[in-house]
Amino acid sequence: MSEEAVTRGTGRGTRSIPPIELTDAEAGAAVFAGSDSRSYNYFTPKGRRATKYEDVTVDVQPDPEVYLTQGWILGWANGDIGYDPSWTSVKVSDWHRFRDPNEEWERTLYINNSNSVRQFQHSIENAKSENVFQDWNKSWVDILARHVSTWAHADQGLGMYVFMPAQRAAMSNMHNNAIAVNCMHKLRTAQDILLYNLELSEIFPDEFDGSVHQEVWMNDPSWQGVRENVERIINAKDWAETTFAANIVFESLVGELFRSQFAMRFAPAHGDYLTASLIGVSEREFKDRDLAYTKDMLRDMLEDEVYGEENRQLMQGWLSEWLPYSLAAARGLEPIWSETEVQPVSFEVSFGRVKSRFEELLSELGLSVPEEVTI
Amino acid sequence: MARRSVTKAHNKIQELSWEPTFVEKDPKYKTDYTLTKGSQKDPMKQIMQSYFTMQEEKDHRVYGAIDGAVRGNMWRQVQPRWMEWQKLFLSIIPFPEISAARAMPLLTEAVPNAEIHNGLAFQMIDEVRHSTIQMNLKREYMKNYIDPAGFDITEKAFSNCYAGTIGRQFGEGFITGDAITACNIYLQVVAETAFTNTLFVAMPSEAAANGDYLLPTVFLSVQSDESRHMNNGYGTLLMALSNDENKELIERDLIYSLWNQHAVVDAAIGTFIDYGTKDRRKDRESYAEMWKRWYYDDYYRSYLLPLEKYGLKIPHDVIEDSWERIWNKGYHHKVAQFFATGWPVNFWRIDPMTNEDFEWFEHKYPGWYNEYGKWWEHYSGLSEPNGHKPIAFEDTGYVYPHRCWSCMVPCLIREDTIMDYVDGQWRTYCHKHCHWTDTVAFRETYKGRPTPAMGRMTGKREWETLYHGWDLADIQHDLGYVRNDGKTLVPQPHVIFEKEKMWTTDNTRGIEFQSPNVLLNQMSDEEREKHMEEYRQGFTINASL
Ligand SMILES: [Fe+2]
Ligand SMILES: [Fe+2]
Ligand SMILES: [Zn+2]
Numbered sequence: 001m002s003e004e005a006v007t008r009g010t011g012r013g014t015r016s017i018p019p020i021e022l023t024d025a026e027a028g029a030a031v032f033a034g035s036d037s038r039s040y041n042y043f044t045p046k047g048r049r050a051t052k053y054e055d056v057t058v059d060v061q062p063d064p065e066v067y068l069t070q071g072w073i074l075g076w077a078n079g080d081i082g083y084d085p086s087w088t089s090v091k092v093s094d095w096h097r098f099r100d101p102n103e104e105w106e107r108t109l110y111i112n113n114s115n116s117v118r119q120f121q122h123s124i125e126n127a128k129s130e131n132v133f134q135d136w137n138k139s140w141v142d143i144l145a146r147h148v149s150t151w152a153h154a155d156q157g158l159g160m161y162v163f164m165p166a167q168r169a170a171m172s173n174m175h176n177n178a179i180a181v182n183c184m185h186k187l188r189t190a191q192d193i194l195l196y197n198l199e200l201s202e203i204f205p206d207e208f209d210g211s212v213h214q215e216v217w218m219n220d221p222s223w224q225g226v227r228e229n230v231e232r233i234i235n236a237k238d239w240a241e242t243t244f245a246a247n248i249v250f251e252s253l254v255g256e257l258f259r260s261q262f263a264m265r266f267a268p269a270h271g272d273y274l275t276a277s278l279i280g281v282s283e284r285e286f287k288d289r290d291l292a293y294t295k296d297m298l299r300d301m302l303e304d305e306v307y308g309e310e311n312r313q314l315m316q317g318w319l320s321e322w323l324p325y326s327l328a329a330a331r332g333l334e335p336i337w338s339e340t341e342v343q344p345v346s347f348e349v350s351f352g353r354v355k356s357r358f359e360e361l362l363s364e365l366g367l368s369v370p371e372e373v374t375i
Numbered sequence: 376m377a378r379r380s381v382t383k384a385h386n387k388i389q390e391l392s393w394e395p396t397f398v399e400k401d402p403k404y405k406t407d408y409t410l411t412k413g414s415q416k417d418p419m420k421q422i423m424q425s426y427f428t429m430q431e432e433k434d435h436r437v438y439g440a441i442d443g444a445v446r447g448n449m450w451r452q453v454q455p456r457w458m459e460w461q462k463l464f465l466s467i468i469p470f471p472e473i474s475a476a477r478a479m480p481l482l483t484e485a486v487p488n489a490e491i492h493n494g495l496a497f498q499m500i501d502e503v504r505h506s507t508i509q510m511n512l513k514r515e516y517m518k519n520y521i522d523p524a525g526f527d528i529t530e531k532a533f534s535n536c537y538a539g540t541i542g543r544q545f546g547e548g549f550i551t552g553d554a555i556t557a558c559n560i561y562l563q564v565v566a567e568t569a570f571t572n573t574l575f576v577a578m579p580s581e582a583a584a585n586g587d588y589l590l591p592t593v594f595l596s597v598q599s600d601e602s603r604h605m606n607n608g609y610g611t612l613l614m615a616l617s618n619d620e621n622k623e624l625i626e627r628d629l630i631y632s633l634w635n636q637h638a639v640v641d642a643a644i645g646t647f648i649d650y651g652t653k654d655r656r657k658d659r660e661s662y663a664e665m666w667k668r669w670y671y672d673d674y675y676r677s678y679l680l681p682l683e684k685y686g687l688k689i690p691h692d693v694i695e696d697s698w699e700r701i702w703n704k705g706y707h708h709k710v711a712q713f714f715a716t717g718w719p720v721n722f723w724r725i726d727p728m729t730n731e732d733f734e735w736f737e738h739k740y741p742g743w744y745n746e747y748g749k750w751w752e753h754y755s756g757l758s759e760p761n762g763h764k765p766i767a768f769e770d771t772g773y774v775y776p777h778r779c780w781s782c783m784v785p786c787l788i789r790e791d792t793i794m795d796y797v798d799g800q801w802r803t804y805c806h807k808h809c810h811w812t813d814t815v816a817f818r819e820t821y822k823g824r825p826t827p828a829m830g831r832m833t834g835k836r837e838w839e840t841l842y843h844g845w846d847l848a849d850i851q852h853d854l855g856y857v858r859n860d861g862k863t864l865v866p867q868p869h870v871i872f873e874k875e876k877m878w879t880t881d882n883t884r885g886i887e888f889q890s891p892n893v894l895l896n897q898m899s900d901e902e903r904e905k906h907m908e909e910y911r912q913g914f915t916i917n918a919s920l
Contacts, residue, residue: 018584018654025458025521026450030872034524034858034865038517042531042855056510059530060469062543067534069841073783073834074547077819077827082547105511106504110434113427121424156391160492164499165403165480168550173473177503180476184500188423191388195424198387214390231395237403 042067046099053103059096061173066096087169088240089314091307095171098300100178102289109181112289113188116281120192124199127274133203139341140270141207144200147336148263148275149213150223152193154255155282157230159186162242169239178293179243185290189282196278225332226254229325240301244315245322247294248365251286252358253326258333259283261350269344295365302366312366319362320370327375330354385420392489402484405828406554408621412487415610417494419603426497430504433596437508440592441515449589450519455726455870457585458516460651462525462723464578464643465513466533467542469506471566474546475604476502478558485554486611494607501600512593521872524858524865525722532722535854537838538643538714541783545639548632552817552830553624555615560628561636563608568678569633570640571601572669577648577662584654616685623822630690631816634808637697638782641666645707646714650728655735663701663740671698693808700788700806708740708747709787715754716773719765719847719883721866722856727755749916756920758869760878765847766868768886772917777891777910778837779805781812789913794895794903801896801903839890848884 011017027038039050043058050058061083062068072082080086104112127133163183167176201210217223233245259279267275301311330351337347355375362368369375479499483492517526525532533539549562575598579591615621641662648662660668671694679689700706715725728736728751736743750771757766767775776785777792780802786792793804797814804810817832819825835841842850851857856865862879869876898906 016656016658018656018659020452020586021454021653022452023454023586024451025453025455026448027519027521027523029521032522032872032874032877033860033863034527035522035872037527037859038523039527040514040517040529041527042529052511052514055514056507059534060473060506060510062470062530062534067531069535070540070836070838071834072547072551073540073544073832073836074551075831075833076552077829077831081833082551105507107434107438107507107511109500109503110427110431113423114431117424117427152391153393160483160496164483164496167499168477168480176473176477177507180499180503183496184423187496188427190391191384191423194387194390195384195422198384211390214393218393218396228397231397234395235398235401 043096051103053105053108054099056105057100057173057177059173061176063095063172083169083171085171088171088238090238090240090301090311092171092301092304092311093306096174098172098174098297100174100181100293101296102178102181102293104178104181104289109184113184116188116285117192120196120278120281123274123277124196128199128203132274135271137270137272137341138207140267140272141200141204142209143266143270143336143340144272144275145197145209145212146216146220147222147339148267148279149193149197149210150216150220151258151263152190152197152213153217154226154230155186155193156190157234158246158250159183159190161234162230162246166239166243175297178297179239182247182290182293185282185285189285192278192282196275222333222335225325225329229254229329232325233322240297241318243294244298244318247286247290248298248361249319249322249326250329251291252361253323253354254329254333255286256283256357257330257350257354259286261345261354262333262336265344265350266340266342269342270340295361298365315365315367316370319367320373323370323373323375327373381422381425382420384422384424385417388422388493389490392492402554404481404484404554406485406556407824407826407828408485408553408555408615408624409618410486410555410614410621411618413614413617415488415491415614417490417610418606419494419497421494421497421603430501433599434508437592437596441512441589444589444592445515445519449587450521452586453520454585454587454653455521455724455872456653457582457587457651458520459522459525459724459726459870460647461513461516461587461590462529462532463538463721464647465509465516465526466529466536466539466722467545467643468574469509469513470533470543471546471549472502472506472509474502474549475562475567476500476506478549478562481550481554481558482607482611485558486614488610488614491607491610494603494610498604498607501603504600505597508593508597512589515589522724525724528722528855528865531855536720536722537717537783538721540834540838541639542643544783545636548635548830553628553826553828555611556624556628556631556829559608559611559615560625561632563604564612565629565632565636567601568605568608569670569674570636571598572673573640573644573665575601577644577665577669581648581652581654584659585652612682612687613685616682616687619686622686622688623824624826626688626690627816627821629688630693630808631812633690633693634697634806635782635812637693637700638779638784638805638809641697641701641707642710642784645701646711649707649736649739650711650725655731657735657738661739662707666698666701696806696808704788704791705740705743705746706788708736708743710784712747712750712773713776713785713787715751715868716767716775718866718868719767719864719878720850720854720856722854723865724867724870726870727751727758727868729755749918753916753920754868759871759876760882764886765878765883768847769920770917771920772915774910774914775891777803777895778839779803779809780836781805781809781832783836783838786910790911792907792911794907801892803892803895837890837892839888840893842888843890843893845888846884847886847888848880850888851880851883 075081167180263279264276334347479495517523575594582590645662786805793810
């Protein structure tokens with residue numbers, strides 16, 4: 001090709017291709033004011049240097065308190081603006097401080113969730129190829145249909161109608177992205193459980209009723225407290241309160257009770273190690289990730305030098321509001337502990353464990369069980 | 376997972392939804408539309424188990440390409456003219472992306488169809504992907520391009536620049552006001568279905584022609600998620616159409632959305648594509664040609680028109696008026712000229728146009744030189760600091776424009792400007808459709824019916840108001856558009872990377888900045904009428920300075 005073809009963009013024959021030029025426009029090719037300014041400089045990193053998570057997350061949601069000089073330009077008839085501070089009763093001096101301890105952004109969230117999906121699917125594949133199902137206590141199969149599957153509704157409700165709206169409303173991109181990832185954990189888990197249900201329908205065509213979970217969720221007395229608790233959180237509007245009610249109160253008292261005290265302990269007692277490991281995926285996700293960001297987010301509010309005490313009182317109020325529902329939901333599940341053929345642990349012992357962990361969690365946050373509530 | 380089993384799995388997860396019985400649903404986000412529980416299906420049949428691994432695989436390819444570009448020193452061949460506009464484009468676009476994620480619960484509350492909710496959840500997290508993957512692309516530009524200034528202040532600059540505000544309505548429109556207006560019509564039916572092609576397909580091809588193959592890698596990967604979002608929107612639109620009570624609102628929202636996004640997106644992308652490129656092959660498509668193909672033929676003729684049989688009333692005149700502005704009235708040429716006039720308060724550089732550019736413009740847009748050529752020659756002549764002021768403050772004959780209260784792009788097609796006394800002040804609008812948007816659409820009633828859910832325009836909508844009477848150098852410091860030596864400006868009217876040729880606040884001190892809207896409101900009625908009459912007549916660029 002002629003020199004003309006390279007610089008003027010003519011291709012072979014009549015083809016036309018863009019001219020490519022060497023421009024020497026790479027970093028360091030010239031030195032001038034600002035030529036070395038190679039990090040985002042409009043926020044203070046949490047550590048010594050900004051992480052990639054911070055770079056791609058911090059302050060993509062602007063704020064009239066910081067740089068947004070023209071303010072939000074669209075709002076509602078009642079005067080609410082794009083991200084309205086009145087959407088939570090929490091007050092903090094600086095909404096831009098919080099960082100997700102899990103440092104989730106698009107790349108990590110796809111890797112982490114894909115790993116969970118693979119772990120789930122490999123466990124099922126292995127179990128199928130070894131046909132471990134023949135060793136299961138047959139009475140347990142019905143418990144999987146009636147109760148373990150039913151838990152999927154709680155995850156679906158929280159994911160779709162609690163965390164999804166909460167990620168719309170919080171006061172920074174750091175809060176909202178962390179909550180959005182939490183939303184996906186719940187929705188994925190709900191689907192994981194139902195796809196497991198589908199597998200069990202094929203493995204136990206006669207013993208396993210694949211759709212009974214819908215009837216149980218709507219009408220079985222053991223589950224009505226759980227459903228009521230979820231529905232009430234769905235209808236609340238303060239994004240910090242719903243995240244608190246879901247992750248601190250409901251998940252600790254009801255989620256952990258069902259996942260780690262019931263499903264993960266009762267399954268092996270019936271020869272079923274598979275369910276324990278499947279439910280373990282979401283249990284770990286909650287403990288290692290969703291609870292971790294929630295605690296950091298709340299600590300940031302509770303340790304605020306100006307509003308910390310006010311926020312503590314507010315959260316005490318939330319405990320008074322939400323604890324009774326979650327305690328009722330947890331106690332409502334008690335009959336399940338005696339429906340199984342084998343009972344490795346009593347309901348009182350199970351419930352006692354989650355209650356004492358819950359009290360530890362509260363004291364870590366500087367909160368306590370309100371006097372009027374007996375747990 | 377095999378396709379058959381995905382279908383089976385997708386049917387299975389429909390068992391997850393239920394009707395709450397312990398509480399009466401009280402939505403936080405309201406709509407004035409009436410939607411009845413429909414039987415719309417989610418045609419994409421996505422489930423989490425295949426979704427996450429599919430996206431992870433797409434990411435592998437994107438990050439592999441980024442590694443390749445860095446190791447292969449792509450920046451030796453990128454055109455600074457192009458990269459400089461990325462400082463603006465990539466400051467804006469991650470916000471609309473993340474706003475699309477935030478918009479999804481508006482629809483889960485307004486649309487009584489759980490199967491559609493499932494599709495919205497994927498869209499939510501796709502949009503988190505788009506926002507952060509674009510922030511990461513910008514970060515690579517900052518680390519590797521010769522001049523990082525402007526990338527380094529990106530989100531701050533997005534927040535306080537007039538151009539950021541224009542772009543911001545493209546995201547704020549997704550998340551405020553009536554849930555269906557915002558999230559279905561403005562976001563899904565118009566932004567995603569009509570404009571993502573120009574944004575995410577036209578931009579990549581121009582980037583590649585300017586030596587940048589990272590933007591195509593990232594944006595085509597982003598675009599591959601969009602067909603799902605268009606499908607989400609289509610289902611909801613059909614639900615809305617099935618109820619006659621909604622027809623007037625759909626018509627209102629289409630006029631608003633089509634016009635507003637023409638005003639905003641064509642202003643920005645038209646400028647980037649036609650003024651941000653060095654590729655002047657006569658057979659490469661101009662923005663007008665791309666618009667005709669992607670918007671007019673693909674969207675208008677192939678997507679919107681067939682919806683007429685379902686009773687959709689299409690505002691044909693709005694689409695024709697958009698084309699009229701692009702083709703006959705030089706809309707994006709006037710926007711580019713305005714951006715270049717305003718260079719001292721930008722946070723990116725704007726390269727002067729050369730004879731080769733002039734030739735291309737004349738070929739693509741006959742008559743271009745007569746209208747804009749002389750002014751660009753002045754711009755070029757004033758681009759290096761030689762004792763003169765920035766072009767906006769030299770007498771070229773150009774009249775600094777009023778701003779449109781609705782779309783916030785200035786009223787650049789002077790003869791179309793509308794002035795009106797609204798909500799206790801004099802406002803200007805770039806076109807009758809923008810006047811209608813403020814005075815008719817964003818109001819408490821529409822054609823006699825109450826519209827309590829409809830959004831409201833708020834904020835300090837004329838950027839210049841913030842700095843009326845300020846010294847230009849003080850404005851630049853206040854904005855933070857000064858480099859780390861404390862005086863060299865971030866913006867420059869050229870792409871020369873030599874210390875001696877860069878403008879500093881020494882060159883801009885002593886120049887007073889004024890707000891056209893403040894001045895307009897200070898005038899007597901008589902002065903104002905006369906002023907507006909003259910404004911509508913336009914201006915003539917002086918032959919010499
Ligand atoms: Fe997107
Ligand atoms: Fe999208
Ligand atoms: Zn306008």
